[in-house]
Amino acid sequence: MRYTNIFIPTTKEIPSDAVLPSHKYLLKAGFVCSTGSGLYDYLPLGKIVLDNIKNIVKNNMDKAKANEISLSFVTPLKLWEQSGRIEDMGQEMLKFKDRHQNNFVLSPTNEEAVVTVVKNRIKSYKHLPVNLYQINTKFRDEVRPRFGILRAREFLMKDAYSFSDSQECLQQQFDIMETTYKNILNEMGLKYKVVKADSGAIGGDGSLEFHIVANSGEDTIVVCMDCEFGANIETMEDIDDKLNETPYNELENINIQQKCSCGGKLVFKKGIEVGHIFQLKDKYSKALDATFLDSNGKQQHFMMGCYGMGISRIIAAAVEQNHDDKGAIWPLNLTPYKVCIIVSNGKDNTQQKVATDISNTLEKAGISNIIDDRVKERFGFKMADFELIGYPYAIVVGKNIADGKVEIVDRKTLEKSICDIDKILETVLSNFNT
Numbered sequence: 001m002r003y004t005n006i007f008i009p010t011t012k013e014i015p016s017d018a019v020l021p022s023h024k025y026l027l028k029a030g031f032v033c034s035t036g037s038g039l040y041d042y043l044p045l046g047k048i049v050l051d052n053i054k055n056i057v058k059n060n061m062d063k064a065k066a067n068e069i070s071l072s073f074v075t076p077l078k079l080w081e082q083s084g085r086i087e088d089m090g091q092e093m094l095k096f097k098d099r100h101q102n103n104f105v106l107s108p109t110n111e112e113a114v115v116t117v118v119k120n121r122i123k124s125y126k127h128l129p130v131n132l133y134q135i136n137t138k139f140r141d142e143v144r145p146r147f148g149i150l151r152a153r154e155f156l157m158k159d160a161y162s163f164s165d166s167q168e169c170l171q172q173q174f175d176i177m178e179t180t181y182k183n184i185l186n187e188m189g190l191k192y193k194v195v196k197a198d199s200g201a202i203g204g205d206g207s208l209e210f211h212i213v214a215n216s217g218e219d220t221i222v223v224c225m226d227c228e229f230g231a232n233i234e235t236m237e238d239i240d241d242k243l244n245e246t247p248y249n250e251l252e253n254i255n256i257q258q259k260c261s262c263g264g265k266l267v268f269k270k271g272i273e274v275g276h277i278f279q280l281k282d283k284y285s286k287a288l289d290a291t292f293l294d295s296n297g298k299q300q301h302f303m304m305g306c307y308g309m310g311i312s313r314i315i316a317a318a319v320e321q322n323h324d325d326k327g328a329i330w331p332l333n334l335t336p337y338k339v340c341i342i343v344s345n346g347k348d349n350t351q352q353k354v355a356t357d358i359s360n361t362l363e364k365a366g367i368s369n370i371i372d373d374r375v376k377e378r379f380g381f382k383m384a385d386f387e388l389i390g391y392p393y394a395i396v397v398g399k400n401i402a403d404g405k406v407e408i409v410d411r412k413t414l415e416k417s418i419c420d421i422d423k424i425l426e427t428v429l430s431n432f433n434t
Contacts, residue, residue, distance in 0.1 A: 001337065001370045007044050009033075010385055020216050022319035023148030025328045029389045031315070038145025038153030045389065046315065048336040050156065053314050054135055056187050056333065057158050064180045066131040066160055071113050073137050077103035079112035083287040092140045106139035111284045111306055114161045118302065119290040125165040128292065128302075129173055133160030135311060147218075150272065150316040160307040165294060167281070170303040174206060174279055177307045181210050181275050184309070189331030190318060193271060195221045195230035206279035210309075211271025212317040215248040221271045222256065226264025243268070272317040273310075280304040319390075328390030329412050332432060339369040339428060340391040342382050344398035346375035354421065355397045358406070361425055387411070393431060395424065 009030040031046035094106045162173040185192045197209035223230040233239045251268040285302040322329040396407040
């Protein structure tokens with residue numbers, strides 16, 4: 001890919017309400033643009049990152065033997081009346097009437113809809129368990145959308161729903177999804193914590209949240225320094241949940257008196273929730289009267305689990321965890337392009353040819369790259385764009401090509417090194433593995 005063939009509208013102008021790094025950098029670097037309060041369009045770079053996240057999630061869900069479906073974004077209101085959840089969702093649920101005066105909602109989540117899919121279609125325990133998932137648009141009419149795509153009204157979500165014939169089987173499905181979520185976040189290269197959580201309007205129990213650890217996170221979590229214990233402070237009786245309003249630089253100085261059950265020290269962290277899994281049991285299957293025949297020929301309500309992951313939210317969370325004062329620093333498996341090849345002098349045909357040859361070499365090895373072949377922009381401007389956008393590595397093609405060499409820049413450290421052109425692939429692969 002070449003800069004001259006792709007739409008990357010970088011800008012210096014950002015709205016006054018953009019206070020978080022992810023909000024600022026995603027707008028400035030041309031990943032997204034705002035079309036209204038809490039509404040965002042994904043531009044080419046943002047769409048590539050979104051697809052990278054979707055592909056990682058899809059591959060891991062498929063490995064877990066979940067079945068992908070696609071539910072309607074518009075749901076009849078009567079399903080929510082049957083489940084009794086209209087009051088729970090409140091004004092976040094956007095309702096409307098069609099031309100025939102039938103009532104509908106823009107789906108904020110799909111428990112009711114997926115139960116309707118399974119009802120009368122799975123009739124025997126012999127066909128259980130089953131896990132159905134989708135990666136689809138959701139809408140929640142947030143009273144105060146903020147922080148860019150971290151808290152937007154329209155967002156992309158992976159939601160999955162398991163149906164089991166017993167509590168034991170439900171627990172197995174829940175454990176599989178916990179492991180799957182860990183695999184997903186590990187593959188993305190993100191630091192995270194799994195914490196006990198409140199189930200909120202979704203209901204059920206056995207609820208776990210997955211938090212990307214970032215100093216700017218909205219949620220305050222307690223984690224153990226010696227074991228995997230973690231909990232959202234909303235679930236801890238001895239800790240005031242008003243600490244959610246306390247910034248991290250103040251939280252880290254607060255000493256927690258109690259110890260973890262393992263004896264380890266407990267500390268506060270800030271987290272961005274990107275995943276939440278629940279054991280719903282028969283809450284929705286009872287409400288919508290969805291049953292199957294068990295091994296004794298008796299009708300039983302399905303034991304359900306639900307498993308959500310914020311696909312678009314992960315984009316912002318990744319930047320919150322990985323940035324500096326110059327811009328984003330993308331993890332290798334999320335970045336729009338792994339390498340940016342910068343032509344120092346766009347008017348130099350020899351530099352352009354060397355850049356093209358390097359690009360072809362990397363492409364053949366499966367390494368995504370983009371050539372900054374712009375002619376009118378100066379080298380300093382191109383480097384500033386590289387730092388703002390946050391590609392993991394830059395290869396600078398400049399005057400030293402006369403000696404058969406180029407410069408490699410590591411975005412994370414901004415360290416520069418000289419490399420022989422004929423060793424580019426070997427060097428890049430070596431950097432990827434460190």
